[in-house]
Amino acid sequence: MRLVFAGTPEVAVPALDALLASDRHEVVAVVTRPDAPAGRGRKLVASPVAERAEEAGIEVLKPVKPRDEDFLARLREIAPDCCPVVAYGALLPKAALDIPAKGWVNLHFSLLPAWRGAAPVQHAVLAGDEVTGASTFQIETGLDSGPVYGVLTEEVRPTDTSGDLLTRLAFAGSGLLVATMDGIEEGTLEAVPQPAEGVTLAPKIEVEDAKVDWAAPALRVDRVIRGCAPAPGAWTVFRGERLKLMSAAAAPGHTEPALAPGELAVTKKAVYVGTGSHPVELGWVQPQGKKPMQAADWARGVRIGSGELLGD
Numbered sequence: 001m002r003l004v005f006a007g008t009p010e011v012a013v014p015a016l017d018a019l020l021a022s023d024r025h026e027v028v029a030v031v032t033r034p035d036a037p038a039g040r041g042r043k044l045v046a047s048p049v050a051e052r053a054e055e056a057g058i059e060v061l062k063p064v065k066p067r068d069e070d071f072l073a074r075l076r077e078i079a080p081d082c083c084p085v086v087a088y089g090a091l092l093p094k095a096a097l098d099i100p101a102k103g104w105v106n107l108h109f110s111l112l113p114a115w116r117g118a119a120p121v122q123h124a125v126l127a128g129d130e131v132t133g134a135s136t137f138q139i140e141t142g143l144d145s146g147p148v149y150g151v152l153t154e155e156v157r158p159t160d161t162s163g164d165l166l167t168r169l170a171f172a173g174s175g176l177l178v179a180t181m182d183g184i185e186e187g188t189l190e191a192v193p194q195p196a197e198g199v200t201l202a203p204k205i206e207v208e209d210a211k212v213d214w215a216a217p218a219l220r221v222d223r224v225i226r227g228c229a230p231a232p233g234a235w236t237v238f239r240g241e242r243l244k245l246m247s248a249a250a251a252p253g254h255t256e257p258a259l260a261p262g263e264l265a266v267t268k269k270a271v272y273v274g275t276g277s278h279p280v281e282l283g284w285v286q287p288q289g290k291k292p293m294q295a296a297d298w299a300r301g302v303r304i305g306s307g308e309l310l311g312d
Helices: 010-021 048-055 069-078 120-126 162-186 218-227 295-302
Strands: 002-007 026-031 036-038 043-045 059-061 083-086 104-108 131-138 148-155 234-238 241-245 248-250 264-266 271-273 280-282 284-287
Touching: 002 010, 002 048, 002 069, 010 026, 010 048, 010 083, 010 162, 026 048, 026 069, 048 059, 059 069, 083 162, 104 162, 120 131, 120 162, 120 218, 131 162, 148 162, 218 234, 218 248, 218 280, 264 295, 271 295, 284 295
Parallel strands: 002 026, 002 083, 026 059, 083 104
Antiparallel strands: 036 043, 104 131, 131 148, 234 241, 241 284, 248 280, 264 271, 271 280
16 A cells, blocks of 8 residues: 555654565655754754654655645645554544545554543553553544554553553554554455443643652552653652652662651662652652762762651
């Protein structure tokens, strides 16, 4: 089939690579979000998908909005058979959905109908799911509600950050997306409507959602830190400044001294924080305006006093 691939971030690149490597389909163009400011200089930078497409010599379309008439006109000229999508980042209007003969097919990183929305992997970690996966489905006007072509499952490991889990799903899911394209071309794959039961939503995790509540149980604190890594990044406040928390581990064996929620205890090699249950041991942290560092190195630098707290 003639394909137009839609995607934007790094997590979409493995799927694009897998489709480019397929000897059964031709990726004739890529749709991605417009260049965006990045880095300290805030210079406009092309998306990872745009960069990969340009390396491969493929036409790149960067509509400000996918309902723009110039974009729709060019898509009609290209006349793709199907448009596979991975993390494109914009809602597609019906005018765009109607152009490819076999529609738009999304690779979504959850077992639909669970975790429909922008942040399925983060919500799976936050909820403590033991198993998640990826699904390919036909895009319709509803939010991730279209009929499903195929699924794969993936274990959520106890130490997984959302970044760890998403990386594994991106590579495993790329094979699922290619297999879905193959089945659609052959006419052997039929999309099955999603069940009405079991629908959960996964809206974008905002910065305020990533603030750690030290009065919560240690299990919840651990999930928030892992689920928000690498983005938007779990955080707390220390001496009036924001402290990013990049990793932590439950420390139920730490009993002396007993720690109130948010209270710090420092040894030569470890930093413990009290929670609503047992303490957690901080791993990597990032003070405001500084580079990431081990929590023990941070603690030595700031000279934490007895009874000092994290949090407001």
